[in-house]
Amino acid sequence: MDRDEIENLIARVALKDRKAFDALYDRVSAKLFGVCLRVLSKRAEAEDAMQDSFVKIWNHADRYQANGLSPMTWLITIARNTSIDRLRTRRKGHQDIDTPGFELIAPGPSPEQSVVAASEAARLSGCLDALAENRGAAVRGAYLDGDTYADLAERFQVPINTMRTWLRRGLLSLRECMSL
Amino acid sequence: MVAARVAIPARVHEPVTLSPDTPDFDDDFQAAEFALGLAEGADLAAAQQRARTDNTFAAHIAAWQERFVAMTDDIAPVTPPRRVKKAVVKTLFSTPPIPLLDRLWVWKGLTLASLVAAAYFAFPLVRPTVEVPSEIYATQLKGEASGLEVLAVLDPARGDLALRRIAGGAPEGRVLELWALLPEQAPVSLGVLPEGDVTRVTLPAQFIAQISQLTLAISDEPPQGAPQGVPTGAILAVGAVEEL
Known part of the structure; x- marks a missing residue:
């Protein structure tokens, strides 16, 4: 995946550019769906998790720049966390675990940001x-x-x-x- | 199957005593547990709080997320069915926020009435029957941090847009500048907004042609406006234009 291209699309999604959102979806949805399916096994649930993930991506794209992750890591982490959330809700029949790590906001540059390549x-x-x-x-x-x-x-x-x-x-x- | 199984305690708390030989790993371990989704209860709440306020801790989490994501490397992509994208688009874009419509129906009525009047008086002989344009576009420009909220109603037939400030304003010593954005194009300035609550701005033809893809944004700029014709200050409010 071309890091710059996806980063650029996320930046435009942060400005509520629907065309960029459309392009981002087409570019990464197959990988994200693969991840949702791996975690949830059930197709219908994986589809729901995908839907939730992309709603989060649209709503939180403006936070992406701040957290220092590579763009695919950010996107896959949202899909993974959303799927884990759904999986646990299914297992326990109740929802008491927040999407782990999803709310991550690093308010500024930090020492380790570029360490992990x-x-x-x-x-x-x-x-x-x-x-x-x-x-x-x-x-x-x-x-x-x-x-x-x-x-x-x-x-x-x-x-x-x-x-x-x-x-x-x-x-x-x-x-x-x-x-x- | 397996013999001695010790009863599992209900709690998982035992933070610092786990491994006294590596106390400097405590923070990083807490970050890893959070990234894996293993933190529970009070630990989870504490980690969430730290993630928001502690840059170094947030960076630890990011580093673990970056490491763990490699576990998805060998997961093959699967093209999702089309209905997923349709559902996403429907969820996000099909229902314009009700507050916007609530506030706009009066305005829309006024706008149409004024159009009818203007057209009537301007061309009473040439156009005896007045055509009322059916399309009106609008958006609500908002920014979470700035508190700025501006309603914009775009009238393609007139080629202008009317702005009404609902809340917020320019920071001290700065002005508000309005920008038009089209996909894959640089923002174009529509000018510095005057201080009053209501104003009208001419909308250049290229934006009218692509009005359904138009996004409006307001940035804060030095008193004369952005010097190079590109936004230099913070984006205070953004809104994607929608047909009413």
Whole structure:
């Protein structure tokens, strides 16, 4: 994907340019739908999540510049978070979890903003696989399957606090692995 | 299946004591939990609050989102059915906000009446039957931060637009400048707005031709207006033009 092109489209969407919104949709909807389908499995729910995601994209495009993410990360994170939200609502029959991370607004430039390059992120898979004791699977479970600490603890048959310690060590290793 | 299973405590709180050997990782771990959606209850509320107010923490979250998004790299794109886009467009654009219509119906009536009168007196012999143009466009220019709110009614037949300021104004020592925007074109200035609440501005022909794609914006500028013909100040209010 051409980063500049998508960034430019988001900037125009922030100015309520419908033609740009149309073009942005055509450009990224297939990737986002893939993500929604991966998280939700059910097609009808994935379609609803897509609809919600694009409404958020239209309404919040003006916040994009402030958060320092690459444009595809911003868009995919909205689709992923919206889908996880919907998944948890389905599982629990109630809605008590805000879309995680979605409201993120960094009010100004920050030191780490440009540290994480896309190429660095692409190494994540290898680093996740290198993690010990299913910790990589736990990270994937949380990110792609919306697993909570309770879900993960049950899946790996450990107490929640142990799970949390695992994950903490796993994420620390992950950060180190990816910064090599 | 699996033997000793310790009872799972209801709470997950145990922030600092988890790993005393790496206390400098605490913030980053909190950010990662938030980005993964693992933060719950009071932790979640605290993280949300920090994300809004703490730049460094927000940057940690962004860095994790950037790392985690690689998990979607091997997810194949799937073209969504057309009905999804239609539903999005319908949700966002099909119903103009009611407050706008509420305020405009009187104005629209007045505008039409004045058109009828103007046309009648201007061309009583040439045009004995007065044609009332059926299309009127309008928008409500708003900005969340500025508090500025301006109604604009565009009359393609007359080639002008009428503006009425509802709320807000120019910051001290600055003026409000109106801009017309078309897709993929540079903004064109329609001039500095006078101080009063109501004003009329001529709308250049190229905008009338593409009126349904027109967006209006108001920026704050130095007293003489934007010097180079491009907006230099903050965009205080924006509105996409819609047919009434």
